[in-house]
Amino acid sequence: xxxxxxxxxxxxxxxxxxxxxxxxxxxxxxxxxxxxxxxxxxxxxxxxxxxxxxxxxxxxxxxxxxxxxxxxxxxxxxxxxxxxxxxxxxxxxxxxxxxxxxxxxxxxxxxxxxxxxxxxxxxxxxxxxxxxxxxxxxxxxxxxxxxxxxxxxxxxxxxxxxxxxxxxxxxxxxxxxxxxxxxxxxxxxxxxxxxxxxxxxxxxxxxxxxxxxxxxxxxxxxxxxxxxxxxxxxxxxxxxxxxxxxxxxxxxxxxxxxxxxxxxxxxxxxxxxxxxxxxxxxxxxxxxxxxxxxxxxxxxxxxxxxxxxxxxxxxxxxxxxxxxxxxxxxxxxxxxxxxxxxxxxxxxxxxxxxxxxxxxxxxxxxxxxxxxxxxxxxxxxxxxxxxxxxxxxxxxxxxxxxxxxxxxxxxxxxxxx
Numbered sequence: 071x072x073x074x075x076x077x078x079x080x081x082x083x084x085x086x087x088x089x090x091x092x093x094x095x096x097x098x099x100x101x102x103x104x105x106x107x108x109x110x111x112x113x114x115x116x117x118x119x120x121x122x123x124x125x126x127x128x129x130x131x132x133x134x135x136x137x138x139x140x141x142x143x144x145x146x147x148x149x150x151x152x153x154x155x156x157x158x159x160x161x162x163x164x165x166x167x168x169x170x171x172x173x174x175x176x177x178x179x180x181x182x183x184x185x186x187x188x189x190x191x192x193x194x195x196x197x198x199x200x201x202x203x204x205x206x207x208x209x210x211x212x213x214x215x216x217x218x219x220x221x222x223x224x225x226x227x228x229x230x231x232x233x234x235x236x237x238x239x240x241x242x243x244x245x246x247x248x249x250x251x252x253x254x255x256x257x258x259x260x261x262x263x264x265x266x267x268x269x270x271x272x273x274x275x276x277x278x279x280x281x282x283x284x285x286x287x288x289x290x291x292x293x294x295x296x297x298x299x300x301x302x303x304x305x306x307x308x309x310x311x312x313x314x315x316x317x318x319x320x321x322x323x324x325x326x327x328x329x330x331x332x333x334x335x336x337x338x339x340x341x342x343x344x345x346x347x348x349x350x351x352x353x354x355x356x357x358x359x360x361x362x363x364x365x366x367x368x369x370x371x372x373x374x375x376x377x378x379x380x381x382x383x384x385x386x387x388x389x390x391x392x393x394x395x396x397x398x399x400x401x402x403x404x405x406x407x408x409x410x411x412x413x414x415x416x417x418x419x420x421x422x423x424x425x426x427x428x429x430x431x432x433x434x435x436x437x438x439x440x441x442x443x444x445x446x447x448x449x450x451x452x453x454x455x456x457x458x459x460x461x462x463x464x465x466x467x468x469x470x471x472x473x474x475x476x477x478x479x480x481x482x483x484x485x486x487x
Contacts, residue, residue: 112195113138113187115203120183125211128172131185131203138187140166142194150184150204152196158184163192178218180210220245220273220294222310227290232322234280238292238310245273246295248425251282255313256291256305263423270295270425284323287315298425302393377472379406379440380465382433394430397421398437406437414441432461439469448476 113134121128129143144150146158162171175181184204186194198204221241228235236249250256252265268280268290282288291311297303307313384395385402401421405414418438422431439454452473455466 112136112197114195114197114199115141115185115187116199118183118185118203118205120205120209122209122211125177126172126174127181127183127209128170129183129185130170133166133169134187138166138195139190139192140164140188141168142186142188143171144184144186145181146184147181147208149182149206150198151200152198155184155186155196155198163188175209175211177211180208182208218242219297220247222292222306225290225292225308225310225312227312227316229316229318232281232284232318234282234288234290234316234318236278236280236290236292239275240273240294243273243275247271247273248293248295248298249278249280250291250293251280252289252291253286253315255289255315256311258305259303259424261305263420265291267425282318284318285320287317289313289315295425379409379444380436380469381407382436384433394426398430398434402437406441409444411441411445414438415445428461432458436462436465436469439466439473443469443473443476446480448473448480452477 113136115131115134118129118131141164143161143164144155144158145161146154148154150158161173164171182205184198186196186203188194200206219242222238223241224237224239226237240247248270249268250262250265251268252261254261254264256262256265269278271278280290289312291305293303293310305311381402385399398421401414401417404410405417415438418434418441422434422438426434435454435458439451439458442448442451442454452470455470455473459466459470
């Protein structure tokens with residue numbers, strides 16, 4: 071009986087709210103010629119935007135077209151939707167005229183935000199429009215976890231057959247680590263100059279396996295890449311280095327692993343698929359050869375001129391930084407600017423022996439190329455400029471041309487002798 075009554079009630083309501091409803095069945099006060107059948111829009115904020123300055127998150131939005139009783143700020147570690155918003159944290163309740171809000175978060179935190187409208191009684195309108203009133207991308211603090219240095223509590227190095235197995239424990243997981251190997255113990259940052267980088271990887275708490283040359287004792291050291299760039303590193307026995315070297319027995323020297331492929335393949339032989347004949351050598355007359363030589367010498371005199379060394383803006387003016395930026399700046403302000411090219415070459419090469427950030431390494435190689443150029447080594451200068459051609463394109467192209475011109479001039483002078 072209840073089902074029949076309910077179905078009858080629904081059947082009466084359907085024509086009442088249908089767009090094709092006959093106004094004659096509506097109440098008397100609703101029978102008007104300009105009867106509005108449109109549903110008013112929900113009071114939902116739009117164009118929610120988020121920005122962060124260091125650790126302060128700032129939200130802004132556009133008010134809804136229909137008045138609202140106020141706004142509620144929600145926060146969660148996962149996207150906020152109509153399904154998950156009940157578990158989101160309520161951070162603030164704001165007045166109806168509010169269009170912005172901010173709060174401070176802890177370094178390394180990442181949060182999703184949403185802004186809900188409320189009615190005059192304080193009830194929330196649980197409507198969510200992605201990128202409208204709910205963020206699709208979390209807001210991450212500028213002081214991310216990657217800037218927290220990793221502290222190593224243990225560092226074990228053991229041999230197994232022809233391999234060395236390195237294990238460690240770090241206080242911060244997921245950091246970018248650098249593993250070094252050397253024939254001398256690690257006591258200070260200067261020891262990295264004679265060491266080799268065995269690997270650079272994200273810490274997943276998995277052991278690292280190395281295959282060094284048998285018969286040679288080796289030391290290992292593990293460093294956090296962030297600390298390495300800043301220069302604030304230290305070596306502690308049992309924490310991030312071993313003071314007792316490990317050595318693979320000589321008997322494994324005949325069982326060495328398959329060598330890695332060469333980094334640079336051998337050049338292809340000269341091919342002549344068209345089977346074209348070699349052109350006959352053309353010999354100019356003595357007068358013509360003399361004129362060509364005079365023109366070339368005149369061009370050389372015009373091209374060979376004093377070129378001023380170039381210094382990037384990062385190494386000019388006042389400076390308040392530290393770490394690798396400060397170390398490079400000291401080299402430029404002393405040896406490089408004072409034209410002590412040999413000292414500049416040695417200091418920059420030592421600086422680059424440690425892993426540097428791509429931007430700083432590119433500038434350092436540009437300075438090294440200039441130092442080789444002014445030292446009369448255009449071949450080495452050319453190689454340095456070619457290495458950074460992608461990152462410092464305009465300036466490297468300019469100095470590549472200078473190096474080629476100096477190489478050509480040197481060749482002609484040698485041939486003239």
